[in-house]
Amino acid sequence: MSVSEMFAALQGALGQDQDIREEIRKEVQALEQTAREILTLLQGVHQGPGFQHIPKKCQKAREHFGTVRTQMESLKTKFPSDQYYRFHEHWRFVLQRLVFLAAFVVYLESETLVTREAVAEILGIEADRERGFHLDIEDYLSGVLTLASELARLAVNSVTAGDYSRPLRISAFINELDSGFRLLNLKNDSLRKRYDGLKYDVKKIEEVVYDLSIRGLNKEATVGAGGEK
């Protein structure tokens, strides 16, 4: 093969790669749109009347996740299934966002942390790399950390809306989450940076709980806690 033939072949390979990425970008755009719709929907829980509508919002969000599953199926077809990490950068952000949204829905429904397997099921993907398009553990953890920030905000707004018991439950949840994250040996990457933000979420929630307890509002909460769910 002459030098020019070699480069022509290489250019072909590079061009093919570019085409695949173009296709992937289109699919990711569609996913990002759906993610935005779910986020807008769920953001409503922070406002006063929003608290009462939580079950309805969760239900609606779950319907949107049906669209996500369809879009994921489409994305999976755009590249060879054994080259997940070759193109992972393209969907990493939207996947983390979707993990957060799934975790938020599950928390609003059951006040528990969604497992990796459960998120994978909601999104219509696998939990293990061997089985196909999967959820990388670092993307799962990133999404969970975003949930922590969201719950810190929710704790604040709960008080404003007159719900004095929710912040206490959020506090217990976040503290356990923090203990869990402390077990991890993280490298100096984006996950580590995001984890560094967790302590500010913990602090914010502690302040809310403190504000409630010195005013005796937390006792009022444990006595009078009704069916806020």
Place this chain on the structure above:
Amino acid sequence: GSGGFRKRKHDNFPHGQRREEKENVNPPSALMSSFKSFQLELDTRHDKYERLVKLSRDITIESKRTIFLLHRFTSAPNGEEILSESEVKLDAVRRKIKQVAQELIGEDMYQFHRAISPGLQEYVEAVSFQYFIKTRSLISVEEINKQLIFTAEDREETTNMTSNSHDKEAPVWSLKVTPVDYLLGVADLTGELMRLCISSVGNGDIDTPFELSQFLRQIYDGFTFIGNTGPYEVSKKLYTLKQSLAKVENACYTLKVRGSEIPKHMLADVFSTKTELIDQEEGLP
């Protein structure tokens, strides 16, 4: 008195027992168990990444040494010896690449690509340099990858593998250099060829510069053809490539125009000054 001993603190407060009791009373929650398994998963991943980084560094160092060795080919009277020694060195590099391939069994290569890419680029540079010196042509990526198919060398490796495999064939590991790593390695090769050009004139070899000029032009044409269709790292190399080509073309010009005027024994001086200037530009001592 000296007879007795002081009761030590932990005799009164059996910490060990206490901790055990606490764990039995509060078994780790589901969340904590999950995070414990995440810890293991992440640690395993990071450890593998680090092993690959170390291998990549070894590959880089040994490839660079091979390149330095091959530069000595021009001035050495026993070129064959240098070529054989370079083959020995490159075989050692390939054994490291085999270890990389073994680490990557069952893994998605692209998950660890950033760890091994620098080493592989340096290897491409070294092996293509050797190939050029031997054949005056460019080695293809297919040819490179053919040499990166490995089989079990000794019985120990085979017995470790047969428990996993059901067929009687010898186990095979392989690593494929990607088109991008190949291109980046070849781009760096042009820098070495430029140095080869300058030093070959200093040795009185007035044919090599013209061969190199033609060869480099072909490579430059190839990169021009690719243009911006590749990733940014490839386009970035185009600038340095152009400079290397210009230096070689200028050397050829000087040889052509002034070669007939200058006695052969002084040719070396003309180009050694030029080499000094070039080295200063590039910040070499």
